[in-house]
Amino acid sequence: MALYLHETEAGTIKIQRAVIGRIVIEAVRKFQGRVLITSRKGKPVRIKYKNGIPDAADHFDISMGEKGIDIRVYIAIRFGTSIGTVTEQLISDIKADIEKLASIAVNSIAINVTGMISKQIARRNIEVKG
Numbered sequence: 001m002a003l004y005l006h007e008t009e010a011g012t013i014k015i016q017r018a019v020i021g022r023i024v025i026e027a028v029r030k031f032q033g034r035v036l037i038t039s040r041k042g043k044p045v046r047i048k049y050k051n052g053i054p055d056a057a058d059h060f061d062i063s064m065g066e067k068g069i070d071i072r073v074y075i076a077i078r079f080g081t082s083i084g085t086v087t088e089q090l091i092s093d094i095k096a097d098i099e100k101l102a103s104i105a106v107n108s109i110a111i112n113v114t115g116m117i118s119k120q121i122a123r124r125n126i127e128v129k130g
Contacts, residue, residue, distance in 0.1 A: 015102050015104065017057040017062055018050070018057050019101075019102060020057060020060070020062050020069070020071065020098065020102070021056050021057030021058075021060060021062075023094060023097045023098055023101060023102070024037075024056070024060060024071070024073055024094055025037070025047060025056055026097070027090055027093040027094050027097065028073075028075065028090070030089075030093065031081075031086065031089075033078070034077065034078045034081045034086070035075050035076070035077055035078070035081070035086055035090075036075060036076045036077075036117065037056055037059060037073070037074065037075055038059075038074045038075060038076045038114045038115065039059055039074060039114075040059075040074055040112075040114075041114070042074070042076065042114035042115045042121060042123055044076060044121075045059050059074065060072060060073050060074075064104075065107055067105065067107045068104060068105030068106050068107035069098065069104050069105070069106055069107060070107050070108045070109075071094065071106075071108070071109045071110070072109075072110045072111075072112060073090070073094075073109070073110070073111050073112065074112045074114050075090075075111060075112070075113060075114065076113070076114055076115040076116065076117050076121055077113055077115075077116055077117065078116075078117045078118075079116050079117060079118040079122075083113055083126060083128075084128075086111075087111040087113065087128035087130075088128075088130070090109075090111050091109045091111060091128070091129075091130030092130070094106075094109055095109055095130065108129060108130070109129070109130050110127055110128070110129045110130075111127070111128045111129075111130075112125070112126070112127050113125075113126040113127075113128070
């Protein structure tokens, strides 16, 4: 099922949730293990690979509204890493990549920090919107 569908003279453009998931995964990978994607409850998730392509879209809230796409991402951050820097960079990178690669307007991006990682995950519930 397509998240975004646009009819043109040349044909139909379809963008699926997995495309948005891939963009988010790539933005998180830039932090080289200091940021992990988690479930809504804060447990780190294993990224599934479908045909060799990472897909974690099931762990994000992605919806298409009239003004653009709305995304909510759940992450845990390693202790000692700045929450403000990470969330600001993630919002900026995700927004820029979606607009550039998928040509979809971004309405809102929310990053939920579900925990801080040291030896174990200390639960947090911090939301940053952009």
